[in-house]
Amino acid sequence: MQKVVFLDRDGVINIEKDYLYKIEDFEFIDGVFDSLKYLLSLNFKLVVVTNQSGIARGYYTSEDFDKLTNWMVEEFKKDGINISGVFCCPHGPDDGCGCRKPNIGMVKSTQKLFDIDFENSWLIGDKNSDIMMAKNSGIKNTIQVKSGHSFDQNNSKADFVLDSIKDIKNIIK
Secondary structure, three states: EEEEEEOOOOOOOOOOOOOOOHHHHHHOOOOHHHHHHHHHOOOOEEEEEEEEEEHHHOOHHHHHHHHHHHHHHHHHHHOOOOOOOOEEOOOOOOOOOOOOOOOHHHHHHHHHOOOEHHHHHHHHOOOOOHHHHHHHEEEEEEEEEOOOOOOOOOOOOOOEEOOHHHHHHOOOO
């Protein structure tokens, strides 16, 4: 069985910017490269799971998303970081799809690639919908970071709340 860290993109990997799709607007969160290397050293697979309603809203295309994603994955690869998969929900909040967080469609897609050890896998997100996707799919360990969307820490459903991904070494061992 494979341990996986599921990562939301916006607010976890990169600085949150509404409907981000241009490479020139993409800024990595401070410490994300070191944190992902640390997770790889613990034999985790890294999988990005991201809602991208900007596609459904017509702000950008699937091709725009793919171009940015391929660039991001290559930037990580240049630094020895392998992203094992990127799963995107291109639907809007009212589309009723099964892949939009907090639904579990993206995790189910990941299960087609890996025999996931849900007990020892993690999700790192910045919204309660990220955390609820994890809980709904059986991922036992969750971290909500403050580096993305603002939220009331007292209402977080996560097991741990951290300032950003760079603080995970205190939690994931």
